[in-house]
Amino acid sequence: MLHLEQHQQPTTITDLAVWRYRTYLADRAWTGQLLNRLLAPALPRGVPCPTPHYVLSVYELGAHLWNASMLPTAMQLLATPSVLVDRRDPGNITGLGPEIERSLFASQWEHPDAVEFGGAVSMGLAGWSGVAYHPLPAERALTTSDIVDLELDIQTLWALSAHIQALLEAGEDPVMPRDYGRSYLAAAYSRLTQSRPTETVQHRLMRKAILATSELPERLRSAQDVLHP
Structure with a gap:
């Protein structure tokens, strides 16, 4: 298991979503090269080096500009970012454009399969693509x-x-x-x-x-x- 930490300043959730999908491929390739360099000398001759198959992405958001009415939609989009990107070409993920994100906020979009959790001390949302969590009184909520x-x-x-x-x-x-x-x-x-x-x-x-x-x-x-x- 490898831990890679990066710092970004996206201006929209779409920017974050594009960065996520693009770095997913790049980080797997980087990890594969590193594992090959570290493990190849110790592997028996003819045994291939294991290929990384999964990247767990964790975003810890330092600050945001969403008001109380926008926060539920922001949580939905953070948990299911695929609705903001065009993934038909996996090697060239692109954002669908700022108007799509604005329209989802305007309609207070919700993913039909997402499950809410949290209660009085936090807002939480779990979906197939990810989990979003926003603590309210942080001392009583879950930690990262x-x-x-x-x-x-x-x-x-x-x-x-x-x-x-x-x-x-x-x-x-x-x-x-x-x-x-x-x-x-x-x-x-x-x-x-x-x-x-x-x-x-x-x-x-x-x-x-x-x-x-x-x-x-x-x-x-x-x-x-x-x-x-």
């Missing part, structure tokens, strides 16, 4: 680390279950190391889906919303079913 830690768990398990599914669809019998087999997936499913006595209401609401939009529980169940006991 709370959100990132959960997302890392979910994305790691997503990658593992997707790997098992890919082996199955390729006609291979999925075989996992003993420590990461069916029992591991069952334990991970339980930890993610069951509330803990010390878990805060904020964390429980966030976890349930992200799991509902990620489809990870279903994937974990499917991965368990195809692995041998």
Whole structure:
């Protein structure tokens, strides 16, 4: 796992969305080159260096100009930025133009599949493309680390279950190391889906919303079913 930190000053959410999709490809390529340089000397001859498959992007917004009536729409767009860009050419992502973003704000646009969470101390929104969170009284709300830690768990398990599914669809019998087999997936499913006595209401609401939009529980169940006991 690599951590890459960058600082930007976008003027619109569209600018942020374009930067996100463009850097997704560039960051994966950069990571692949770095891994190849670091790991290639230690790998047995003929064994290829692993290729990065996923980039978890986290944006911590320092300041904004949205008023109270605009903030819900801004949260929707931050969680689902794909509505602001043209992705038909993955190598040349472009913004749809400032008029599109203005029209979405004017209509108070909401994604039909996004799930709200938060309550009295924050505004939270989970969608297929991302999660947006705005603390109100910050001392009682979730921290960035709370959100990132959960997302890392979910994305790691997503990658593992997707790997098992890919082996199955390729006609291979999925075989996992003993420590990461069916029992591991069952334990991970339980930890993610069951509330803990010390878990805060904020964390429980966030976890349930992200799991509902990620489809990870279903994937974990499917991965368990195809692995041998």
